Amino acid sequence: PHHCFIVGLPSLLLPLPHEACKMRCGDGDELKAEALQALLSGSSDPQLLKTLGERWARSCLQDSEHGRDGVVLVAASAGLRGASLPCFMLCAESNDSPAAWTLSRPAAVEAALSTLLSEAQKEVPPQGTLATLPTLPARQVAARVCQFFGAAVTLLATTAGFEGGQAKKDEQRPSATAILSALVRWLTAMAGGTPLRALRYAAAAAGLGAMQALQQELCVARAAGAELEKQLASLQAEDVDGAGRVRQAGRVARLCRGCADARRVIAMLESQVESLRDGLLKPRLRDAAPAIRRLALNSLARLIRTDLASYGVAPWPQRLVRAMCDQSPEVRLRAVELASQWFAKPPGDGSREAVDAEGAEAGSQQQDALGHLAKHVAAMLAERGRDVEPRVATAAVRGLRLPRLAALLSDNDFATVARLVFFAPETHAACRLEAALFVDEHLLPEPGLGAAAKARRAAKTAAAGASAEEASPVVAAAADEGDAEGDAVERHFAAEH
Secondary structure, eight states: OGGGTTTOTHHHHSOOOTTTOOOOSTTHHHHHHHHHHHHHOTTOOHHHHHHHHHHHHHHHHHOGGGHHHHHHHHHHHTTOOOTTOOOGGGGGGOOSOHHHHHHSOOHHHHHHHHHHHHHHHHSOOOTTSTTTSOHHHHHHHHHHHHHHHHHHHHHHHHHHHHSOSSOOTTOSSOOHHHHHHHHHHHHHHHHHSOOOHHHHHHHHHHHHHHHHHHHHHHHHHHHHHHHHHHHHHHHHHOOOOTHHHHHHHHHHHHHHHHHHHHHHHHHHHHHHHHHHIIIIIHHHTTOSSHHHHHHHHHHHHHHHHHOHHHHSSTTHHHHHHHGGGOSSHHHHHHHHHHHHHTTOOOOOTTSGGGGOHHHHHHHHHHHHHTGGGHHHHHHHHHHHTTOSSHHHHHHHHHHHTSHHHHTTOOHHHHHHHHHHHHHSOGGGHHHHHHHHHHHHHHTSSSTTHHHHHHHHHHHHHHHHHSOTTTOOHHHHHHHHHHHHHHHHHHHHHHHHO
């Protein structure tokens, strides 16, 4: 059956017990096969992944057992069949808190994970899955899994926000809140309840994608709730008489109901985010597999950028900074790049990126919120400039070229980076180039001398090529100014050297 995996993807998904997954929609198997092909294909369209994720979420709202298809997709992405997975909604029957549930999972879930482990030891994983793919293709598959579940969870969270509390007992359609809770608990269990690296990788990608989607919805719900509270306070402060008081009372009642709904949605989203944060993000930042640690770092950086109030404070930025000393060069490289992005200069006026004023403002707020870490990050980058991995050293010195970080370097660190121009190993040629640019920008008295000399030569050529009558006074003045500047620079270096 493994030979049919690439050509006939449904062969991996069809041997499912009918009593465990009763499909009411006619295209259930087709949707699973199409989604799995999109997740494992190297040419899948991001819009297609979003569409498939939303389709799967809508099918879950029609029949809660379709949620099991998402769990099977996670197992299939890791190269497992997932035929032993029990009823999906089993996880939603537990009334424990999310933190307590991560410590004591239901016996059926533990048995399912044990069966998956025993089956994986007996079978050879199919080609083209996370168990057999090289590093870069596996990273792309994980990104697609993250996007698929992010789109699905966004739709489920939006639907849960419109629900009026818990689903009614006589209602045939399942509750979006219950489906979301079951999915979160299944992904948490699969990401931390098995020694299979591929399964942890796939479940971590799905869970982190779900967490990012939930965090975005939580930020939207908080903003909407704050606006409703503001309108309610403003309306209650008004003093009206007569018929206006009746209309005001009706508006106040509607705003009170809106605020209550917003608080309910915020509490629900916070509960799910807390479950994923404590049961998935924290453990995966210390996972034994470097690929999973790198994936968790990427997710943490997005969370910091999305919600500075929650993740821009200790211990989250410090966890990312500590990853610069990770034993894996891939994790160190990603941590260096992400920490440097915190202090990148926002787009200035006149640049093409300046049209996105909201993005520039967000970058400025991020710099202000993480400014207390700038000195520590600069010292860590100076240390990583001597890394044995050339890519890590190059990225570290490139980050130190940022004015915000270069200004906070100590004298010893500054001298250490400057010496890399001459004393870096031959294998670190790109690092030596970045160190030379660092010296040119932050050490020489006239940064960019090469560019200035080129401009002066162009001005001289333009002035010499024009006749005395037709020569532009502006060009001639620029040439004279360039000569004066060149003489000053020559006198400076004659005195210094």
